[in-house]
Amino acid sequence: MKKTRCWLLAGMLVILSGIANAEVPTVAAASSLQFALSEVASRFEEDTGQQVRLNFGSSGNFRRQIAQGAPFELFLSADEESVLALHERGVTEDEGVIYALGRLVWLQRSGRDDLPDEDTPLAAVEAAIETYRADQGRPRIAMANPEHAPYGVAAREVLEQAELWDEVQPLKVMGENVSQAAQFALSADALGGLVAYSLALAPSLAERSDYALIPENWHTPLNQRMVLVKGAGETAHRFYDYLQGGEAREILASYGFGLPGEPRQEAP
The missing domain is CATH 3.40.190.10 (Periplasmic binding protein-like II)
Known part of the structure; x- marks a missing residue:
């Protein structure tokens, strides 16, 4: 029983x-x-x-x-x-x-002296393109995949309006989502990336990164x-x-x- x-x-x-x-x-x-x-x-x-x-x-x-x-x-x-x-x-x-x-930022590893200012937040992308043109390296630029990530769409729009989209093709590395793109942006072989502002402010990322805000009118509102x-x-x-x-x-x-x-x- x-x-x-x-x-x-x-x-x-x-x-x-x-x-x-x-x-x-x-x-x-x-x-x-x-x-x-x-x-x-x-x-x-x-x-x-x-x-x-x-x-x-x-x-x-x-x-x-x-x-x-x-x-x-x-x-x-x-x-x-x-x-x-x-x-x-x-x-x-x-x-x-x-x-x-949402907002988009340029994100890069902290401890460097080449963080773009907010008036020219794509300066690092332009420098990477020049480095690649001069055959002096292939600096990686991270972003989310615009095929299914809205922050990737915004990043593409920003690069297109700056007339850099075509030239950045051999340099870009894409994450399946913007969180993965942020991790790629802070990796050792990347110069940085275009990712969500909210991730740049997260304590676990903020302690090892720096960022520059991208003007909101450079892309479709998020x-x-x-x-x-x-x-x-x-x-x-x-x-x-x-x-x-x-x-x-x-x-x-x-x-x-x-x-x-x-x-x-x-x-x-």
Whole structure:
């Protein structure tokens, strides 16, 4: 009899554990949010006792996965197009909202004396091209892949408006997402890269890098939109609302994101 009760109790625990795990929604988030959103999620758990599971990657890849039925309940994109395209397919609850405005920076390893100033933030790219032309080396320039990463699209636009895109082709090294591009930018064989401002401000990167902001009018605005996927549960809805509240917005601003409805304030 005792043995039967033990088995029944064990079975109930497994079922309850499965239910608890099922109630933790999986969030698809642009990699520009890797550090900021992790901090927001921790604060959310402290404030509500509820958890979310964060997956970071490129917005274009998430867009394709969600369209194919991937079990994400909330999608935070680095652009608007990915969210609006999913809404047109009928897989989201609505068109979502803009939650943040991104910025692009030139990022390089710290300890060097050649950081471009903000008036000429592409000076390092131009120097790399000159070095390559003179057959004196092949300095690498990192960026996210513009085929599926919005920050990669912005980087390409910046280089195109400066008429450097064609010449930088033999020098560029592309990450699958902007977080990977930031790691490439700080590697030993790279001169630097064009990546998200939010990553440059993350403590683990800030302690070993320097950056120069790229003017916002050099590329299409990085309006970052989020949306609930159809079938999203209560916790995902609550986290979606939390992301629009004061604490979450304060954290996003501390990582250099602009906030909809407010003038941008440069992070320290």
